[in-house]
Amino acid sequence: PQMPAIAEEQLRLPLRHGGFGLMDVTEHEADAAYLSSAALAHDAMRDGPPDFRPFTDGELAECLQAKWTALRAAMPPEADRGPEELDDIFIATGLPGMSRKVTRAVAQTRHDALLQQLGSTPGGAKDLARMRSCACRVASLFLDSLPTNRMLTLNDGDFVHGMRFRGGLSPLPPLDGEVICDCNARVKPGDVDHAMTCRHNADCWTLRHNIAITAWRRRVRAAGVSTSIEPVMRCLDSLYRDDSRGDILANGPGVDVYVLDVSFIHPSGVAVVGKASGEKGYAAEVREKFKLNKYKESVQGSYKVVPVVHETYGRLGSHAMRYLNTLAVSL
Helix, strand or coil: CCCCHHHHHHHCCCHHHCCCCCCCCCHHHHHHHHHHHHHHHHHHCCCCCHHHCCCCCHHHHHHHHHHHHHHHHHCCCCCCCCCCCCCHHHHHHCHHHHHHHHHHHHHHHHHHHHHHHHHCCCCHHHHHHHHHHHCCCHHHHHHHCCCCCHHHCCCHHHHHHHHHHHCCCCCCCCCCCCEECCCCCEECCCCCCHHHHCHHHHHHHHHHHHHHHHHHHHHHHHCCCCEEECCEHHHHCCCCCCCCECCEEECCCCCCCEEEEEEEECCCCCCCHHHHCCCCCHHHHHHHHHHHHHHCCCCCCCCEEEEEEEECCCCECHHHHHHHHHHHHHC
16 A cells, blocks of 8 residues: 555654755755765865866856855745855865754754645544653664574564554555454554554553563673563662562662563553643553652662663653663773
């Protein structure tokens, strides 16, 4: 089937905006790259013959000035557009970075336009929540990580499913009509959200949860921190009278003891989609607050709870990111 126009627009966005990083160079981006390259060549030949310097060579200099005039006119008024007439100072200090500046501006404009388009479509809140969740470095790691070991490889089927899920496309063949799930919910053609929230998929959720725990233990131990699995909370804190458990006990970094609780939340789920469509990381924040309230950290300060929350599109919650940074500092 033909790809929806919205998904095609997402393909052209950089990874940091929740896209796929496929370049679709505009005329302005091409001109900015040309001017930046000419500026670098101009500087490299500063001790050479004048005719070898692009901005002093007659016909070429006129062409470059014309491209700069057109590019400058296309920039928004609030941008730092530089001088109308190119001079040696701006050629040396401003033009070399112009390509990156223009490319980022074009990407931001495309991103804003796509979000505005999504906001005006039926069911657009779910797509907005998806885009905001995808728009972070962690969520796109599977797209640009080098497969240097088995843990960093994906088979073709998993990669296709991941790409379709990121793009808001159903990983299943198109349905002729709606079907009735075992939970009695009516699943319409192209639905990509029900499977992520249906309680009848609890076994799959458990498998995903256990895989995530294994991955986190591996990363924590790589930082030189000893771990154990499923610590019994009453052994850590006398406030607990039941047999509740955490997911990972990490003895560090430093002298601190951490209890990691791993969980997942779907940003396009009914309970959070409203605010997740307008705020990055909202779904993860909601789950973090729930987990912290559940554990009620020890008054003795004998351990620290880290709610390791994954949004299903890849974004990590702020507590998980802070713990990762703590591990990185300890290396």
